[in-house]
Amino acid sequence: MAARRTASDSSDRQLSLIERARRDQIIQITIDLVAEHGYAAASLTRIAQTAGITKGAVLYHFASKDAVVAAAHERVLGELVAAVGAAVDTVPAEQAPAAYVRRMVGHLTERPDHIRMIMGSVIIGDVSDASARWKPLASLLHDARQARGLPPGPDLRTLAVLTGGAIDGIIGAHMQDGDFDARDAAETLIAMLEGALFA
Incomplete structure (x- = not known):
């Protein structure tokens, strides 16, 4: 599995167009899930499933559920x-x-x-x-x-x-x-x- 990204990683290097698009997708899905179902129901697994990616792919971009929710x-x-x-x-x-x-x-x-x-x-x-x-x-x-x-x-x-x-x-x-x-x-x-x- 690829190394996990942290908040400092994104500021230390330029994200690729694909990485930016994936982060934006994850953030928008998180907004939608929290808005529709609440914080508790917006699990990393549910975010990943909705995005059509693995939980590991979400963790590649964000260190935790709280990090994803904070970005949203x-x-x-x-x-x-x-x-x-x-x-x-x-x-x-x-x-x-x-x-x-x-x-x-x-x-x-x-x-x-x-x-x-x-x-x-x-x-x-x-x-x-x-x-x-x-x-x-x-x-x-x-x-x-x-x-x-x-x-x-x-x-x-x-x-x-x-x-x-x-x-x-x-x-x-x-x-x-x-x-x-x-x-x-x-x-x-x-x-x-x-x-x-x-x-």
């Missing part, structure tokens, strides 16, 4: 961050918090597999830096106030944490009830956020 989680978060970042970059600073909320809710409601992947892989995630979630939004909130020439005001960390929790609530309600209008809820959240931010 990273891909989903990367796509979310890219989508939200692109939306925020197209508007003036004072409109960035609204663009953030709209695109976050929009992206997640458009990609229920991403929601399930994020939720399904939380158990292996490193939650040691919870600030990684609220700091970017707090920075947008700060810049929005500054763009309007407002002095320091409400605690931006609190606003960012509350906004993140509200987004989670909107997405959760949408997942539970397909008739729940997540976009309308996002607009209500934006009105509340801007009321507190720009008061």
Whole structure:
């Protein structure tokens, strides 16, 4: 059997086109399996069977199940961050918090597999830096106030944490009830956020 790849192997050498394609396939299958069946059901054997390869072939690319799931989680978060970042970059600073909320809710409601992947892989995630979630939004909130020439005001960390929790609530309600209008809820959240931010 070929030597197992580690995270450092892929950074030390250029992967071939075939290796990249296989890794992408394994990651996408993992996203689909975790989204459909949950973390526990997405075993290395099931990932391999779905990909039409051996378990050893999966282990050639990833050291463990957790490594595969972590790569899938990273891909989903990367796509979310890219989508939200692109939306925020197209508007003036004072409109960035609204663009953030709209695109976050929009992206997640458009990609229920991403929601399930994020939720399904939380158990292996490193939650040691919870600030990684609220700091970017707090920075947008700060810049929005500054763009309007407002002095320091409400605690931006609190606003960012509350906004993140509200987004989670909107997405959760949408997942539970397909008739729940997540976009309308996002607009209500934006009105509340801007009321507190720009008061």
